[in-house]
Amino acid sequence: MALKINKCCCISLPTACITIGVLGGLISLLKSIECLMHLYHLKDIKEFDGDYYDNRIDIYYVLVPNIVYVITSVLLIIGIRKDSHLLLLPWLIINVxxxxxxxxxxxxxxxxxxxxxxxxxxxxxxxxxxxxxxxxCWLWIAVYSLFQDIRQKRNEQLPETEKTLMNLYPRYEIVQLNV
Structure with a gap:
């Protein structure tokens, strides 16, 4: 696919993507803490009318995506550090x-x-x-470009690994005897 950049905001892709993961994860973590505090304070309300349940459901609609985003941001950071393109996929999918x-x-x-x-x-x-x-969209393209780079690097390393494994074992050739 032709959707690829080499730098994001004048810094290298791995650094930019780690920054995206850290900032996105921190913002979502803070939003999650805020939602949990609202849920805690809603339990203190003694009146159990329709507003209580509506507010609680609204808070869950904000809380669950933020927790998912924290998890995908952590996976993004780990994937960049370990050069594992598959760990970048959850972040890419959730953001799409x-x-x-x-x-x-x-x-x-x-x-x-x-x-x-x-x-x-x-x-x-x-x-x-x-x-x-x-x-x-620009941040998503940056992470997708890094995903492509890591995947390409992995694919280039794979044939070398196969070659070294092939050389570890002796080759046996079939010899035909003409009698």
């Missing part, structure tokens, strides 16, 4: 899913805002969302 789900969500938000007549800051919001989606 997030990007694909964010586009319809943003479109629904725009439709909902415009149908209610609140188009006051709609252009500014569209510009900000497009910038953030562009940044996320």
């Amino acid at each position: 899913i997030a990007l694909l789900l964010s586009v319809p969500t943003v479109l629904f938000f725009f439709y909902y805002s415009s149908s209610r007549g609140s188009t006051r800051n709609l252009l500014q919001i569209i510009a900000i969302v497009c910038v953030f989606l562009g940044i996320i």
Whole structure:
């Protein structure tokens, strides 16, 4: 695939991708802690009406993806350190899913805002969302490029490994005797 870059933000791909993993993981970890604190404080509420359960479900909708993102960020960092391209796959897959789900969500938000007549800051919001989606796509391309590099490096090393294993064992040739 022709989707490949050599550097991200003027730094090498491994360094950039580790930075992406660390920052993304820390932000998601902080969001997860915040959600857990909200869940803890919701248990203190004595009134068990519909709002309690709605708030708890909303918190779980934020908590679960953040925990998944922390796990995939840790796998991303480990995959870069160990040169294992397969450990980068969960981060790539989760982020593609997030990007694909964010586009319809943003479109629904725009439709909902415009149908209610609140188009006051709609252009500014569209510009900000497009910038953030562009940044996320660029970071995804950086990690995907590193994935390709690691996979290519592994594939280049594989034939050498096979050659050394073949040389460890003696070769036996079939000899035909003409009697």
